[in-house]
Amino acid sequence: MSPCRSDRNLVILLRLLSAVSGVIVLLIIAFLLKEALPLFQTIGLTRFFSDASWHPTEGRFNIRPMLAGSFLISFGAMGLAAPLALFSGIFSLYYAPQKGARFYQGLITLLAGIPSVVYGLWGLLVLVPLIRKLQAPGASLLAGILILALMILPTIALNAHAALLRVPQALIRGAAALGLSRGQIVKRVVLPLALPGISTGIILGAGRAIGETMAVLMVAGNVVQIPESLFDPVRTLTANIALEMSYALGDHRAALFMSALILMAAVLVLVVAAESIEAKTVYE
Amino acid sequence: MNRLAPAKNEGFAGFVLWSVAAFIVAVFAWLMADILIHGAAQISWDFLSTAPEKAGRRGGILPILVSTLLIMGVCLLAALPIALGTAILLAEFTPEKSAFGRMVRRALDVLAGVPSIVFGLFGNAFFSVYLGLGFSILSGGLTLACMILPLLIRTLEAGLRANPARDRLAAAALGLSYGASLRHILLPGAAPALLAGLLLGGGRAIAETAALVYTSGYVDRMPGSLLDSGRALSVHIFDLSMNVPGGDQNAYASALVLIVLLFIVNVTTAGIVSRWRKTGLAI
Structure with missing residues (x-):
């Protein structure tokens, strides 16, 4: 033509x-x-x-505390959310009764769409006071990790579910015909095949965790310091931008854009990593 | 379905998986119940139809709802033509291995990963300052348009690809131009995806906070034009809970309104997609 x-x-x-x-x-x-x-x-x-500290109006620009905050909160949240999300995917595909699975998966989809301010609001008004009873001040690294884990769990769970769903049915039927138990099929057949897809989902989840602003800003306390315990308040790179942008001028404003560049670079690395894993995914 | 026959004895693994699922459902039920109970107590027709007073501690959210809808409208209007064009190109005119297509996809992957606060900074530097739009509904909407492009394009592309090959062949056999077959056959066939994409994009737009704080701003008056600053619902929730002592109750109520809006969007999208699957197509 x-x-x-x-x-x-x-x-x-x-x-x-x-x-x-x-x-x-x-x-x-x-x-x-x-x-x-x-x-x-x-x-x-x-x-x-x-630099000695983060006092951008006085010309001191040490962003290490914020880097530490972002890193600790993201890793903590991923450490909690990734295994739970994987279990959630396996549950709804291989263990839940059919109707239950549909309801459960619908719920997870719904949760993935809840705005981060709503998670933040709940964290601020329910979770932080609970942690405060354990140890003051409440708004802390721990609160940040828990809220962020909760927030990214549905997204990773959806990705894990999709990756598990792509495992060819014939292999699962074959394994079942050979007399493997449900647990063995999941462990020896499904998981090894779905691993690249699951890893991609987890990496993209990590990108989302590092970039998340509002929920973390609302519960993590936002003190510029490298935390010594789970109960210390921390400030992330993203929260720092959101908090200081309103009055930042000159070099201060430039420093905030610099931290946005660092975030952007981190996300680019994660996207490329996810793509290179995805490219290797081959189902026979 | 990728499903195994039910088994009676699932052992320890079954126990662990059931507990994890129960735990997840329980935590989210707690979250939803908390917001529902605290929010429902505040909500009334007055709350939806009056302006906020005393920085939002009293009064309603009418100007905020209007600003939110305007921001969403600007966002969808700006994003739709770009998304539609890109989706048509990727689905209909781009061979799998084309370099241009790969570059567009790479750009979309990156765009999908950019943190929302970075979109906020970019929107502030580009739309508000460089283009001189200031803190306005227009700046906010355009910033969100950049943000929802990947989601919108992916949905539209999937919808176009779901058109059966025989339709394209029949159109070509009848001597229709690409343009005509797009207009009369392929786009109408993808209409449900168009609707689903718009709903998903709109949902993403009303859920967003960080990209809006420094683009559409904080002003909670009724916006007079698209160049006025307007406070989005999510920004309102953030401000009430963080900066306004005593704003918790209205923050809860606004959160409930936001969740209900998103719930409607989600259920409608799911309905469209499932009806569409029944007719033999798939996203």
Whole structure:
């Protein structure tokens, strides 16, 4: 078929529209760089790690406490949420009765859509007071980890469920015909095959955890410090941006855009990692 | 379905899995019940139809609902043509191995991973400052449009791909141009996906907070135009619970309104998708 003239124009229009997404990505990177660059040129990269403290209005830009906060909260939350999410996927596919499974999966889908402020609100008004009874001040690393784990659990569970669902039915039937028990089938057949898909889901979940702002901001206490216990308040990179952007000027504003660049870089690494795993996924 | 016959004795593993599922359901039931009980006590017609007073401690959320809907409208209107064009190109005109198609997909993957606060900073630097839109509903909506593009495109593309190959072949055999077969056959066939995509995108947009605080802003008056600042519902919840002592009760009520809105969106989408599956197509 040779496309007619109107079709050629159509394809040109479609290509222009498709290019917009790429242009947005470039614009995001360009504008973050543009805003961060002045500070980067005057103080370089090392002072973000070697300065005495985070007092951006007095020219001290140590972001290590925020990096530690982001890292600890994300890893803690992933450590809790990933296994639970995987169990949840296995449960709804292989252990739940059929009707129960449908209801359960519907619930998880619904939960994945709940806004982060709602998790934050519940954390702030219910969870934080509970932790405060255990040990003051309540708003803490622990509260951040628990709320974030709760928030990303449904998303990872949906991804895990989808990955498990892609395991070819014939292999499962074959294993069942060979007399393997349900537990053995899940452990020896389904999980090894679904592992790449599950890992991709977990990595994308980690990206979401690092980028989450509101829920963590509301429950983690936001004190700039490297925490010594689970009950110490912490501030994440994202919370720092959200808290200080409203009054940041000059170098301070640039420092916040610098931390956004760091977040962006972390997410890029995770996306590329997820893609490289996904590319290797082959079902026979 | 990837399912095994039911077995009576599932042993320790079965016990662990049932406990995990029960635990997850219980925690979320706690969360929902808490918001439902505290929120329902506050909600009335007055709450939905009056303006907030005393920084939101008293009064309702009418201007906030209006701002939220305006932001969502701007977001969907801006995102839809771009998403539709991209989805058509990816589904109909792009071979699997085309370099351009791969670049577009890579860009969408990255866009889907960008944290919302980074979208907020970008929106502030680009729409509010560089383009001079200031803190406005327009800035907020356009920022959200960038954010929901990947979701919208994925849904639309899946919908277009679900059109049976025989429709395309028949259209080509009748001598229809690509443009005509898109307009008369492929797009109508993908209409449910279009609707589902818009609902999902709208849902994502009303759930968002971090991208809006520094783009559409905090002002809780009734917006006079799209260039006015307008406070979204989620920003209102955040502000009431963090910055306004005594705002908890109205924060709960606003959260309940937000959840109910999202619930309606979710159920409608699920309904559309399942009816569509019954007709033999699949997302």
